[in-house]
Amino acid sequence: MRKVFLFMDTIINKVDAKGRVSLPSDYRAIVKDLESEIVCYRSLSLPCIEGCLEETLDKLATDIEDSTDFFSETQDNLTNLIFGDAKRFTFDSTGRIMLSEKLLKHAGITDTAVFVGKGRKFQIWNPENWEKEEQRIREEVLKNRPVLKKQKDTE
Amino acid sequence: MRKVFLFMDTIINKVDAKGRVSLPSDYRAIVKDLESEIVCYRSLSLPCIEGCLEETLDKLATDIEDSTDFFSETQDNLTNLIFGDAKRFTFDSTGRIMLSEKLLKHAGITDTAVFVGKGRKFQIWNPENWEKEEQRIREEVLKNRPVLKKQKDTE
DNA sequence: TTGAATCCCATAAAATACCATGTTATACCA
DNA sequence: TGGTATAACATGGTATTTTATGGGATTCAA
Numbered sequence: 001m002r003k004v005f006l007f008m009d010t011i012i013n014k015v016d017a018k019g020r021v022s023l024p025s026d027y028r029a030i031v032k033d034l035e036s037e038i039v040c041y042r043s044l045s046l047p048c049i050e051g052c053l054e055e056t057l058d059k060l061a062t063d064i065e066d067s068t069d070f071f072s073e074t075q076d077n078l079t080n081l082i083f084g085d086a087k088r089f090t091f092d093s094t095g096r097i098m099l100s101e102k103l104l105k106h107a108g109i110t111d112t113a114v115f116v117g118k119g120r121k122f123q124i125w126n127p128e129n130w131e132k133e134e135q136r137i138r139e140e141v142l143k144n145r146p147v148l149k150k151q152k153d154t155e
Numbered sequence: 156m157r158k159v160f161l162f163m164d165t166i167i168n169k170v171d172a173k174g175r176v177s178l179p180s181d182y183r184a185i186v187k188d189l190e191s192e193i194v195c196y197r198s199l200s201l202p203c204i205e206g207c208l209e210e211t212l213d214k215l216a217t218d219i220e221d222s223t224d225f226f227s228e229t230q231d232n233l234t235n236l237i238f239g240d241a242k243r244f245t246f247d248s249t250g251r252i253m254l255s256e257k258l259l260k261h262a263g264i265t266d267t268a269v270f271v272g273k274g275r276k277f278q279i280w281n282p283e284n285w286e287k288e289e290q291r292i293r294e295e296v297l298k299n300r301p302v303l304k305k306q307k308d309t310e
Numbered sequence: 311t312t313g314a315a316t317c318c319c320a321t322a323a324a325a326t327a328c329c330a331t332g333t334t335a336t337a338c339c340a
Numbered sequence: 341t342g343g344t345a346t347a348a349c350a351t352g353g354t355a356t357t358t359t360a361t362g363g364g365a366t367t368c369a370a
Contacts, residue, residue, distance in 0.1 A: 014351065018325090022350055035158065044296070058159035061274035070215050071233060073200060076273075077292045083272040084289075087164040088181065092327055095349075169361065173315080177360055247317065250359075 005030045005053075008117035012127065015113050019104060020096045024115050027122065028095050038097065040124070041086040042106040046133070049103045049124040056120055057086060099124075160185045160208075163272035167282065174259060175251045176268050182277065183250050193252065195279070196241040197261040199233075201288070204258045204279040211275055212241060254279075 011024040023031075023038065030053070031038055037054040060082070064075045089097040104110070108126040116123045116130065125133065166179040178186075178193065186193055186208070195206040219234060244252040254264070262268075263281040271278045271285065280288065 016351070020351085025349065039161075039163070054161065055159055057163075057274075058161060061161060065275060070218075071199060077295055079273045079276075080271060080278070080289070080292055081296055083161060083163050083274045084165045086161075086272070090326090094328085094351080096351085098325070171361070175361090180359060249318085249361080251361085253315075 002030075002033050005034060006117065006119050007051075007122035008119075009115075010117070010130075011115045013113055013115065015099070015104070015109060015111050019099045019101070021099060021113050022094070022096050023091050025095065027115070028091060031091075038089045038091070039086050040089055040097075040099070040103060041082065042103060043123065044081070046123075047126075047129055048107045048133075049099070049109075050121055051089075051124065052121045054088060057083070157185075157188050160189060161272065161274050162207075162277040163274075164270075165272070165285075166270045168268055168270065170254070170259070170264060170266050170268050174253050174256070176254060177249070177251050178246050179270050180250065182270070183246060186246075193244045193246070194241050195244050195254070195258060196237055197258060198278065199236060201278075202281075202284055203262045203288075204254070204264075205276055206244075206279065207276040209243065212237070 007027060007030070009024070009026065013022045013024070015021045027038070034053065034055065038051055039054050039057050040049050040051040043050045061079075064079060068075050087100065089099070091097045099109070099113075103124075107113075107124060108129060109124070110126075112127050114125040114127050114130045116125060162182060162185070164179070164181065168177045168179070170176045182193070185191075189208065189210070191208040191210050193206055194209050194212055195204050198205045216234075216238075242255070244254070246252045254268075258279075259265075262279060263284060264279070265281075267282050269280040269282050269285045271280060
């Protein structure tokens with residue numbers, strides 16, 4: 001059993017007419033090893049699909065349970081938004097998942113999907129949008145280089 | 156056997172003239188796997204039906220027993236409301252439950268029901284009401300973005 | 311016996327599993 | 341190191357299963 005898991009790399013796969021797309025084989029290996037499942041949902045802030053392991057979301061659910069009482073309304077909004085949008089995606093024997101129309105539309109994905117590893121999570125992008133986003137991120141990181149360094153130093 | 160369970164996704168199903176509605180198949184799978192039952196009751200604060208596993212309510216009962224507020228009046232009132240209202244709903248061989256007139260009326264549901272996953276719980280809405288509620292939540296969450304971020308960071 | 315609840319059957323559509331093939335990546339050996 | 345054999349992978353297509361949902365038959369209770 002693996003001690004750690006990280007969704008990594010950037011992988012481009014085709015999306016067919018049914019919305020089927022191969023989950024990168026590295027991701028599948030993680031799911032199998034940890035006996036978990038992939039869960040996807042629309043990013044709250046970006047035009048992309050976000051994914052993680054079911055156990056990651058389960059941890060979130062437990063945290064919410066533990067931090068508030070059963071009838072609390074404070075976390076109600078959040079759980080509706082996150083769990084109401086999320087969905088399990090199991091892959092078939094050939095390693096494909098079937099993304100829903102809702103998710104594909106949110107990310108503007110038609111025939112090609114870009115999987116971007118983010119550690120505990122990953123994202124799925126439309127290729128053009130990802131190119132732009134990557135550019136934007138690179139610029140922002142460069143701009144904030146001194147701050148980034150300072151933060152590291154002070155920690 | 157599954158390690159975790161989460162009610163997720165948003166699913167729209169028809170309610171027929173007899174008040175029958177298909178429980179989403181993912182939800183049924185959870186009930187079967189955990190050999191539990193679905194329990195529904197009127198939401199205390201919203202015009203919707205709330206549902207969860209019977210074992211979740213059982214856990215609530217235990218927590219209340221164990222809490223120092225055993226004789227608290229507010230706790231008393233809440234448990235009266237919830238347990239007085241809650242009821243088991245078993246699904247038939249085709250996966251349908253029959254919602255009561257009381258619940259349907261409270262949620263304003265006539266011929267269509269929207270199931271919204273909330274993690275350990277789920278809600279059942281009238282489509283128009285849910286649309287409005289979702290809009291409201293999105294606006295509120297966006298407004299409270301810093302709070303959301305802080306919560307995320309502490310994970 | 312009448313109304314309501316439960317069960318059973320039928321069907322269309324959608325989701326899922328399976329098979330086949332070309333391609334790419336990996337392992338192996340000279 | 342170069343070349344070849346082997347395995348893994350992505351992907352198109354098809355078959356099978358599951359699901360939602362309408363309609364009736366049967367059971368149960370008031």
